[in-house]
Amino acid sequence: MPTAGSNRRTGEVSIKDVAHRAGVSIGTVSNALNRPDRVSADTRSRVRAVIDELGYVRSESARQLRSGDSRMVALLVLDIGNPFFVALSRGAERAAREHELGVMMCHSAQDPDAESLYLSMFAEQRVRGVLVTPADTTGSNLLAFRRHGIPYVFVDRVVDSDDACSVSVDDVAGGELAMRHLVEAGHERVAYISGPSHLAQCTDRLVGARRAVAATGLPPEALTVLETTRLDVASGRDAGARLLGLRPRPTAVFCANDLLALGLLQAMFDAGVRVPEDLALVGYDDIEFAEAAAVPLTSVRQPAERMGATAAELLLRETEGGREHEHESVIYPPELIVRRSTLPRRE
Amino acid sequence: MPTAGSNRRTGEVSIKDVAHRAGVSIGTVSNALNRPDRVSADTRSRVRAVIDELGYVRSESARQLRSGDSRMVALLVLDIGNPFFVALSRGAERAAREHELGVMMCHSAQDPDAESLYLSMFAEQRVRGVLVTPADTTGSNLLAFRRHGIPYVFVDRVVDSDDACSVSVDDVAGGELAMRHLVEAGHERVAYISGPSHLAQCTDRLVGARRAVAATGLPPEALTVLETTRLDVASGRDAGARLLGLRPRPTAVFCANDLLALGLLQAMFDAGVRVPEDLALVGYDDIEFAEAAAVPLTSVRQPAERMGATAAELLLRETEGGREHEHESVIYPPELIVRRSTLPRRE
DNA sequence: TCGCTTGAATGAAACGTTTCATTTCAATCG
DNA sequence: CGATTGAAATGAAACGTTTCATTCAAGCGA
Structure with missing residues (x-):
């Protein structure tokens, strides 16, 4: 007592x-x-x-109040239901642990307002820094956050390096890689299933896809774009239903991520559309479940875990570097993993 | 300025x-x-x-220091890579938000030491409460944590209700459900792929499986048990390799969770073993990806999101109830979702 | 006009640490 | 033996809030 x-x-x-x-x-x-x-x-x-x-x-709060520094780093991702971000968080956590820092992971659910709310929370907590996959292309949330003087690193988002450090994969190149794979296989009517257009990932991948279509000499109309509201399996199913209504129906589809692709795959299966015979399918992220899918999924791989680790390291370097820190942009190349969902068509 | x-x-x-x-x-x-x-x-x-x-x-730390109460709830799960826990966290988050509380999610990676580390961290932070999927059956970590007076709720774990509140699914019943489905279909050599035996989930499901085997009049040797070190896809692949070496080889397998089942499915595919024709397969958790798997997976469903929400609510009730709080155990029934991986065998 | 009430604002204590200048005391040195 | 050093421990200030007893001023009824 x-x-x-x-x-x-x-x-x-x-x-x-x-x-x-x-x-x-x-x-x-x-x-x-x-x-x-x-x-x-x-x-x-x-x-x-x-x-x-x-x-x-x-008491951690007393400790922090007096000593002024927190032992926490925040990680704000678009969607915790996406294994890509889970892998990313693992990398970040590992890197942070080496500096004896904890990582608190939150997800904005792709909603700019939720993002803003979390950012204020981080500011109140005086976290050491923030790793963030921004939910709005305008970047106004982060711009507002900037005045707090808390360093942040963009993850999965190329960004002007005057602003902050960033770690990303070249999404334009990734989109091009995926779509080129399809059009070079001879597909002449293709579709891109995009997530919300306010996400840079989605629009960048579209740019790459357009580029690939153009490079093959196909007219722009050869590419149909369907936009979904979310980047998850359910949205993939919806998109699948819409795809089935298109006349003429595309023979190949590139989805902005694997969750969409998995949902679309289910919709095709239910409708009796065979993959890859009737429809070729490419996803993005190469999550663990892409390989185990009903039809193993061709996908564009991003080094998720490495990205997380690199992001955390950039952040820590910034907090230690102080005044003379120079922002840095690390860009990894995407890699196409070909699996059964895009096997060559039988003629 | x-x-x-x-x-x-x-x-x-x-x-x-x-x-x-x-x-x-x-x-x-x-x-x-x-x-x-x-x-x-x-x-x-x-x-x-x-x-x-x-x-x-x-300053949140100053606020908390003075006012003495934190606005955070901790959620400590076995594995953030398991979509089951992600769904669970969504439920917890939703419920917590209604009380204007934040949830910080961490994962013990099924390691009792990591668990203990996180618990001390939570104590230092003076979190409002903890939702925890314990990583050791002994419960000694939680017992030590108890003296801090921070309330906690067990998630996905039946527990003596003198100790704390708990939310769970009856794992023995779940294991029985899964295995009964197999033996009643006529399988006479079956296997159970267990995760680490220090996890109660794994051992409970085994108990149920044994019970189902016994109920059909099969001898105990009809059931082979393979133990893996982790509950993930890679371990499932390993277990698959070991399964292939068994003579005689079982004709049906029940895996302690869907990740194991997906990994095992890949191993079977690589070895040319057909599912369900040569091997019937049942998973556990019914994660989103079970339905989208190469062979859609029969699985035991747990109401993950609801469990998370209920756990958070029990916790909040406890923090508000004060002295006269009575611990409560909510147990949901498991549900078998039958899909192609256990279609009736062609005789 | 005087006391009373009420609404608004104040000032200081307290929360539990860390940090730093200061004190204490024994050991060492010339 | 007095002076000097160094290690070990002390005491108090500070961190940024919240909270509560107090003050202040204006409005009101008698």
């Missing part, structure tokens, strides 16, 4: 209780905890013992 | 700066923020204006 100096309201044990019980000053307890070398071995062990006995746990 | 009272070290704007600039006292600024009704409309708007002008953001 804590007695002297214990918090009457919560009944919690404070550093004061430990000091009193161990017969030393508060400062000594703090030192025993944070700079053990400044304290004699004797007192150190006595303090340790009392801490165990009383079940003392230091 | 903040002038009077601004923190010289960090250059941040504090409530003192706002007060000074607005020509009111600190307490008034605080009231304008937290109890707007106690402040005249006039001062209120003036304070608001100054806050915007100066870009003031209240």
Whole structure:
């Protein structure tokens, strides 16, 4: 039972209780905890013992208030339901742990308002920094966040390097890679299933897709674009239904991510449309489940885990670099993984 | 530029700066923020204006230190790579948001040590409460955590209700459901692919499986148990390889979760073993990707999102209930979703 | 006009740490 | 033996809030 100096309201044990019980000053307890070398071995062990006995746990908020620095990094992603971001978070976490920092992961659900809400929360928490996949192309949320002086790194988004560091994959190149694979296989009516057009990923991949179509000499009308409201499996199913209504129906489809592609695949299966015979299909991200899909999915791979780790490292370098930090943009190349969903058509 | 009272070290704007600039006292600024009704409309708007002008953001750590209560709930799951837990977190988040609380999600990677580390972190942060899928059956981590007086709720784990609240699905029943489905279809050599045996989920489902085998009059040896070190796709592939080495080879397999089943499915595909013709396969959790798998997966469904929401609600009820709170155990029934991976065998 | 009430604002204490200048005390040196 | 050093411990200030008892001023009824 804590007695002297214990918090009457919560009944919690404070550093004061430990000091009193161990017969030393508060400062000594703090030192025993944070700079053990400044304290004699004797007192150190006595303090340790009392801490165990009383079940003392230091208050992180008091620590942070006084010392001014937080041990947390925030990771704000578009969608926690997308395994791509989960892989990314693993990388970030690993890198952060090496610097003894924790990662708190939140997801904006692709909603700019939710993003803004989370950013204010991060500011209130005075997090060490933020890794963010922005939910709006305007970037106004981040612009507003900037004044707080908390460093942030863009993830999965190419960005002007005056602004901040960034880690990304060249989405235009990725889109081109995917679509070229289709048109070079001889498809003349193709479709791109895009997520919300306010996401840069979606529009960039479209640019690449258009480029590939043009490069083959096909007219722009050869490419149909269907936009969905979300980047998930359910939206993929919806898009599939819409695709089935198109006349003439495209013979090949490129989806802005694997979740859409998996949903679309289900819709095709239900409608009796065979993949790849009747419809070739390419996804994006190469998540773990693309390979295990009903028809293993051709997909554009991004080094998700590495991206997360790199982002965290850039962030930490920035927090340590101080004034003379120079923003840096790391861009990884995308890679096409060909699987059964785009096997050569039988003529 | 903040002038009077601004923190010289960090250059941040504090409530003192706002007060000074607005020509009111600190307490008034605080009231304008937290109890707007106690402040005249006039001062209120003036304070608001100054806050915007100066870009003031209240310090969460100071707030928490003084007021003593945190606005955070922690969610500690076994594996963030498992879509089941992602769905669960969505439910928890939704419920927490209704009480204006944030959820911080961490994953123990099924490692009791990591679990213990995270728990201490939560204690230091003085989180409002913890939702936890325990990583060790002994429960010693949680027992140690108990002394901090922070309430916690077990998720996906049946537990003695003297201890804490819990939300779960009856895993023994689930295991029985899955295995009965197989043996009643006439399979006489079956296997159970278990995750680590220190996870209660894995052992409970085994108990159910054994019960189903016994109920059909088959000898216990009819059931082969393979244990894996992790509950993920890669481990499923490994288990698949081991399964292929068994003589005689089982004709039906029940996996402790869908990730294992998906991995095993890949291994079977690579080896030319047909599912369901040569091998029937049942998973657990019914994650979104089970339906989209190469062979759509029969699986035992758990109401993940609802479980998360219920857990959060139980937790909040406990924090509000105070002394007279009575622990509660909510147990949902599992549900078998039959798909192609266990279609009746052609005789 | 005087006391009373009420609404608004104030000032200071407290929350639990870290940090730093200061004190204490024993050991070492010339 | 007095002066000097160094290690160890101390005490108090500060961090940015919230909260609460207090003050202040204006409005009101008698």
